[in-house]
């Protein structure tokens with residue numbers, strides 16, 4: 001029996017408890033910082049430079065999600081524009097990732113679209129790319145609507161999207177946007193999802209992951225994998241090479257702080273490797289998803305906290 005979905009679901013369920021959040025926010029930063037560049041933009045930019053020295057590009061993310069007021073959504077938007085402008089002063093590729101609930105998706109999808117448009121305009125000025133993260137399944141339709149409105153109706157070419165291979169709907173979602181040759185990141189999916197909407201079987205999630213990657217590459221879209229599973233990365237790499245797909249059309253994305261050797265090996269072979277690099281104050285939800293991905297991570301934190 002595959003215990004992974006059960007473990008993840010348990011951890012993500014418990015992570016919502018306010019008392020636990022308070023405890024981890026107070027004592028957990030020393031563990032979280034393995035995955036997070038720092039609290040400030042300046043700290044994030046320092047890590048961007050360090051990664052570039054190792055041949056790895058950054059995909060910078062200002063932490064924050066599920067905002068509940070227009071003021072907060074506007075403030076995050078302003079802060080992300082500042083991030084894009086700061087990246088524009090550095091001689092590296094300017095890629096960022098955003099979550100639409102950080103821009104007000106739960107308040108009004110048009111508000112989130114308007115905020116994202118502002119960020120895309122700033123990114124255009126510095127030749128930047130903005131990938132839209134995919135959040136949990138109640139928000140999939142709204143996320144795709146915002147992305148598609150800007151990509152298809154308004155003609156923004158610098159906006160990418162993410163599809164999750166655990167969602168049963170993802171192949172159909174990809175078919176619906178394939179004519180746009182999307183800039184696509186394929187991930188397995190990090191949220192607690194019921195069996196009605198999401199595969200729970202690892203084999204099926206892997207199979208669908210490969211199907212999404214191959215379909216998008218075959219249709220001509222720029223495609224990124226977002227996985228740390230070495231075997232899956234290798235399957236994509238070998239398939240793309242065998243098909244003769246130019247290396248500029250695909251890349252391997254990872255989360256900052258995980259799998260350093262795998263990344264460096266790929267970068268040394270001349271593949272594009274990009275590290276998803278979060279920074280900011282709102283690190284708890286991101287960190288709890290990382291704990292939910294790997295029992296060893298949770299044990300490490302619990303042991304550390306017990307030792308004081």
Ligand code: FDA
Nearest residue numbers: 133134162187188189190226227228253254255276290293
């Ligand atoms: P999997 O869980 O299959 O494990 C494979 C191996 O990877 C493990 O044995 C372990 O060694 C290592 N590993 C995995 N997770 C680890 C961790 N937390 N700490 C240490 N080692 C770990 N999800 C989503 O729903 N929406 C999104 O927009 C994104 N965006 C995104 C961007 C990028 C660049 C990445 C890499 C991932 C995402 N994700 C995401 C998260 C994704 O859906 C998924 O939850 C994680 O990548 C874990 O699945 P893997 O396939 O990486 O590893």
